[in-house]
Amino acid sequence: MDSIFKSVEVMAEAMQSYDRLWSSQTQHRIQSEHKMSKSLKRLSFEKLEEEVSPAKRSAKWEDRAVESGSVETSNRMRVYVRVRPLSDTEESGGAKKSIDVIDSQLLVFDPIELDDNQTTDDQYVYHGKRYREIGRRPNKNLQFVFDRVFGDSFENIQIYEQSTKKFVQSLLNGYNCAVFAYGATGSGKTHTMLGSQDDPGVIFFTTMDLFRQIEDKCEDEKLELSISYFEIYNEVVFDLLDPTSGKALAVREDSRRGVVVNNLSVHQPKDANHLLEMLEYGNRNRTQHPTDANAESSRSHAVFQISLKKQDYSSTQEMSIQISKMSLIDLAGSERASTAYKSIRKEVFLHSIPHIRSKGLQREGGNINKSLLALGNCITALASSDPKKKCSYIPYRGSKLTLLLRDSLGGNCQTAMIATVSPSGLHYEETHNTLVYADRAKGIQLNLKKNQISVGLQPRNYNSLMESQNRKISDLSEQLAQLRHENEMLRSKIDTVPKNAIVASNDSISLLNVVKNSLDLLFEERLGLREKLMECESNLKKIDLRLLFRKYDIERHRLMASEEYDMSSITKSDPLQSLYNQKLHFSDQKSSLDLKVEENESKIKRIETDLKERTGDDDWLINRYFIDENMKTEFKDKSFAEKHSIEIAKEILSRLDANEELMTESVKLNRHSYHCLNGMGRLSEELGNAFTSLLRKVEGKKSVIWKDDISSPVISKRREVESLFALPTYTALPKTPQANTSRALVSVHDITPYYHNNITPEKSTPLMTKNMNSMRLSLNSSVNKSNTKVAVVSANKRTDSDHDCENNPLNDTFTIGDKRNNAMTPSPKSKPSTSSNRTFSDPRNRKSPNNNYRNSGQKGYNNQYREGNGGRSPATYKSRSPYQYTNNRYNNQWNRDSSYNSYQNNGYNSQSSGRQYGRSNRSDKPYYPRFRF
Numbered sequence: 028m029d030s031i032f033k034s035v036e037v038m039a040e041a042m043q044s045y046d047r048l049w050s051s052q053t054q055h056r057i058q059s060e061h062k063m064s065k066s067l068k069r070l071s072f073e074k075l076e077e078e079v080s081p082a083k084r085s086a087k088w089e090d091r092a093v094e095s096g097s098v099e100t101s102n103r104m105r106v107y108v109r110v111r112p113l114s115d116t117e118e119s120g121g122a123k124k125s126i127d128v129i130d131s132q133l134l135v136f137d138p139i140e141l142d143d144n145q146t147t148d149d150q151y152v153y154h155g156k157r158y159r160e161i162g163r164r165p166n167k168n169l170q171f172v173f174d175r176v177f178g179d180s181f182e183n184i185q186i187y188e189q190s191t192k193k194f195v196q197s198l199l200n201g202y203n204c205a206v207f208a209y210g211a212t213g214s215g216k217t218h219t220m221l222g223s224q225d226d227p228g229v230i231f232f233t234t235m236d237l238f239r240q241i242e243d244k245c246e247d248e249k250l251e252l253s254i255s256y257f258e259i260y261n262e263v264v265f266d267l268l269d270p271t272s273g274k275a276l277a278v279r280e281d282s283r284r285g286v287v288v289n290n291l292s293v294h295q296p297k298d299a300n301h302l303l304e305m306l307e308y309g310n311r312n313r314t315q316h317p318t319d320a321n322a323e324s325s326r327s328h329a330v331f332q333i334s335l336k337k338q339d340y341s342s343t344q345e346m347s348i349q350i351s352k353m354s355l356i357d358l359a360g361s362e363r364a365s366t367a368y369k370s371i372r373k374e375v376f377l378h379s380i381p382h383i384r385s386k387g388l389q390r391e392g393g394n395i396n397k398s399l400l401a402l403g404n405c406i407t408a409l410a411s412s413d414p415k416k417k418c419s420y421i422p423y424r425g426s427k428l429t430l431l432l433r434d435s436l437g438g439n440c441q442t443a444m445i446a447t448v449s450p451s452g453l454h455y456e457e458t459h460n461t462l463v464y465a466d467r468a469k470g471i472q473l474n475l476k477k478n479q480i481s482v483g484l485q486p487r488n489y490n491s492l493m494e495s496q497n498r499k500i501s502d503l504s505e506q507l508a509q510l511r512h513e514n515e516m517l518r519s520k521i522d523t524v525p526k527n528a529i530v531a532s533n534d535s536i537s538l539l540n541v542v543k544n545s546l547d548l549l550f551e552e553r554l555g556l557r558e559k560l561m562e563c564e565s566n567l568k569k570i571d572l573r574l575l576f577r578k579y580d581i582e583r584h585r586l587m588a589s590e591e592y593d594m595s596s597i598t599k600s601d602p603l604q605s606l607y608n609q610k611l612h613f614s615d616q617k618s619s620l621d622l623k624v625e626e627n628e629s630k631i632k633r634i635e636t637d638l639k640e641r642t643g644d645d646d647w648l649i650n651r652y653f654i655d656e657n658m659k660t661e662f663k664d665k666s667f668a669e670k671h672s673i674e675i676a677k678e679i680l681s682r683l684d685a686n687e688e689l690m691t692e693s694v695k696l697n698r699h700s701y702h703c704l705n706g707m708g709r710l711s712e713e714l715g716n717a718f719t720s721l722l723r724k725v726e727g728k729k730s731v732i733w734k735d736d737i738s739s740p741v742i743s744k745r746r747e748v749e750s751l752f753a754l755p756t757y758t759a760l761p762k763t764p765q766a767n768t769s770r771a772l773v774s775v776h777d778i779t780p781y782y783h784n785n786i787t788p789e790k791s792t793p794l795m796t797k798n799m800n801s802m803r804l805s806l807n808s809s810v811n812k813s814n815t816k817v818a819v820v821s822a823n824k825r826t827d828s829d830h831d832c833e834n835n836p837l838n839d840t841f842t843i844g845d846k847r848n849n850a851m852t853p854s855p856k857s858k859p860s861t862s863s864n865r866t867f868s869d870p871r872n873r874k875s876p877n878n879n880y881r882n883s884g885q886k887g888y889n890n891q892y893r894e895g896n897g898g899r900s901p902a903t904y905k906s907r908s909p910y911q912y913t914n915n916r917y918n919n920q921w922n923r924d925s926s927y928n929s930y931q932n933n934g935y936n937s938q939s940s941g942r943q944y945g946r947s948n949r950s951d952k953p954y955y956p957r958f959r960f
């Protein structure tokens with residue numbers, strides 16, 4: 028029985044909860060149906076969908092596009108509406124709400140409210156029929172769609188994130204931007220733009236964001252930020268950051284910079300806090316008076332401007348400068364003078380405030396209205412004008428405000444308007460006017476373009492660039508000194524460990540792995556650094572090539588125009604100037620990379636020396652490891668050198684094309700002149716001979732040039748060009764240690780005491796041990812196969828032209844032995860072993876590809892550069908490798924090695940591609956690709 032009672036109780040409980048659920052659901056459904064029907068009736072959605080949806084859809088699409096980054100900028104003015112919460116006075120006044128925010132883009136002004144009889148405010152029911160109340164204003168029930176509607180629950184930070192944040196990135200990308208708050212007095216413009224200490228506004232968040240982005244900028248960029256802050260009060264411009272002058276500033280139109288305020292103070296804040304202090308200071312200087320609607324009403328239009336200058340050095344072609352400006356504007360209240368000054372007039376009357384003051388206040392209101400009316404006129408004209416027709420007249424000159432906002436409104440500026448409104452019916456007219464204004468502004472089309480110019484640096488800017496570079500260098504030097512100190516400390520620790528403390532133990536392999544890991548990291552770093560360095564060198568070579576071409580152009584110009592090229596007339600757009608600047612930039616970059624490479628090499632060298640001190644010089648495994656790593660480096664360097672050669676060749680080929688065109692034109696002109704003169708019988712014998720010689724050359728007849736005739740312009744020109752193929756870093760490869768193949772057994776020494784002190788053992792893992800063992804096994808097997816002999820090759824260099832002239836069948840000129848049989852310059856064929864003597868003893872031959880750059884720094888263009896650089900050498904191309912050895916030796920040594928053979932099989936044969944882009948196997952000099960010059 029008990030169990031039956033219990034189950035009945037449970038059933039009853041279940042039924043009760045089911046009932047409760049059902050009734051709450053029904054209630055909920057009834058409520059939502061009621062709400063639905065109410066809002067459906069109120070909004071007459073069918074019509075609304077027809078009218079509003081296309082605009083809404085397009086606005087949404089644009090939002091999505093901007094978010095996804097597919098559209099960088101919108102060419103339409105963005106309009107946002109912010110509805111502030113009711114103030115205490117408005118709430119206690121009990122006036123009806125004039126705004127209903129429907130969703131994030133739609134609001135209804137003066138909505139129709141239905142009462143219980145389902146009639147609107149202006150209707151009444153009589154005998155079951157609806158009648159309009161005569162004398163009652165019908166509800167406007169106007170629907171407005173904007174880019175975003177912010178209801179009264181939105182905070183300033185949210186407004187910033189959804190309206191202005193994207194402009195910060197645009198500013199950094201070189202676009203002008205403007206955000207202005209428009210609305211009736213007391214509607215929340217100042218609250219939105221400036222905010223307060225506890226609730227900062229859009230300007231605060233913008234500046235903070237901007238500084239954050241500036242801090243994150245990359246190394247190749249230089250950003251300069253400056254600000255100014257002014258107000259337009261009574262049609263007069265005052266500097267808010269320099270109020271002591273008390274001067275009214277003139278507004279002037281500049282053909283280059285647009286509309287500018289004369290003598291406006293410009294400040295460069297140190298950091299975000301400094302900037303905010305300035306902003307606060309400016310705000311304190313702003314003109315404010317109490318009005319009916321706002322106890323702290325701003326009676327002026329305040330314009331806060333941030334200018335950003337961005338210099339980008341990342342391109343090898345040219346330096347780009349972007350100058351962009353962001354204006355954040357808090358307009359004065361847009362209201363009727365009668366509304367704002369009602370109580371002030373009363374005060375004037377009661378307290379006998381001097382007549383002149385009351386006049387001043389009236390004039391203030393009049394001027395605010397004048398400028399806002401002018402703004403309205405501009406908005407109307409812009410919204411109705413066709414952006415494609417440039418001639419439509421916009422009355423910007425109607426007021427100072429519109430003149431200053433000219434760029435922001437219809438020009439090259441991304442602009443957003445934040446229209447602020449009060450939801451209270453007390454401000455019915457002002458709110459309606461604001462919404463109509465804002466709605467019109469939506470139609471304004473903007474004309475956006477990036478404010479970027481590509482220029483070279485002016486000499487006067489060298490100082491600032493030098494300063495920043497010097498700062499970087501001193502930072503790096505400090506870091507270097509610190510690292511050196513740390514190294515010294517570590518070394519002293521190492522030295523305390525007895526060298527004979529090496530005893531075999533189980534830990535040895537894993538510890539060796541730890542060392543290997545550190546070395547792996549260092550070698551990886553070396554690969555990256557060398558690549559960067561070679562890229563830098565490659566850029567410098569390309570610049571040298573362009574400078575050389577430019578030199579030829581200038582020479583041609585001199586020959587053609589019979590006048591000297593005026594170097595003093597070089598402008599910033601002259602390619603020569605731009606090339607110098609790039610050279611300066613890359614030279615500095617190279618110096619800092621040189622230091623890093625040197626540091627990395629010395630670290631590797633130190634570990635290598637320490638290891639060898641403890642394991643002996645002939646430890647095959649360790650030697651082998653270093654050889655492999657060096658080989659990897661060389662392989663990568665080789666690939667880069669090849670890429671560089673191709674790029675240089677491309678530049679030369681494009682020059683060749685241009686020369687070809689020029690030649691054809693010249694030949695035509697010569698022929699014409701020759702026939703004219705000949706026809707007239709005025710051809711002199713000298714001219715006739717010159718023409719015949721030219722004809723021979725055109726026909727391709729070859730003339731003889733002695734190969735050691737270094738005074739020959741053909742040889743010297745060729746050398747100049749050839750030297751650009753070689754990269755200094757590539758030609759000074761690190762030394763690969765020799766593998767001792769005579770040792771059959773691989774011994775692993777215990778280095779426990781030393782490494783226990785210095786490296787954390789946790790880093791070693793069984794996997795690493797396994798790797799090390801497998802590496803050892805594979806190397807062992809390759810040792811058995813190989814029979815390495817080290818070939819000793821002279822480290823001395825031959826001159827570049829020797830080899831090239833002997834082998835290049837495409838040359839226009841033949842190079843024949845030593846014309847004068849000079850003892851200092853013997854033929855390499857007859858005396859190969861002394862070729863080095865010739866190279867180093869003959870002063871004419873000292874200009875090898877590697878020191879070519881350094882030598883050329885003594886005169887000509889480089890002299891100019893040195894002057895600009897304060898006499899500093901542009902780049903010290905001396906080899907920084909701690910191991911001085913020759914590449915050829917390396918090749919010979921590894922030619923027989925099995926793993927090197929695999930490279931050969933993959934098409935990197937030292938005889939084929941190695942000879943093409945790297946070095947010849949026969950001598951130590953670089954071998955260059957053959958091209959017709």
Ligand SMILES: Nc1ncnc2c1ncn2[C@@H]1O[C@H](COP(=O)(O)OP(=O)(O)OP(=O)(O)O)[C@@H](O)[C@H]1O
Pocket residue numbers: 110111112114210211212213214215216217218219318321323324325326358359360361447
């Ligand atoms: N979104 C909001 N949330 C809370 N308070 C607000 C908001 N907007 C405005 N207020 C308050 O309303 C009052 C008037 O605002 P504010 O001074 O920003 O108006 P305004 O449009 O700048 O007026 P004026 O043109 O006269 O300078 C201030 O006390 C402000 O704190």
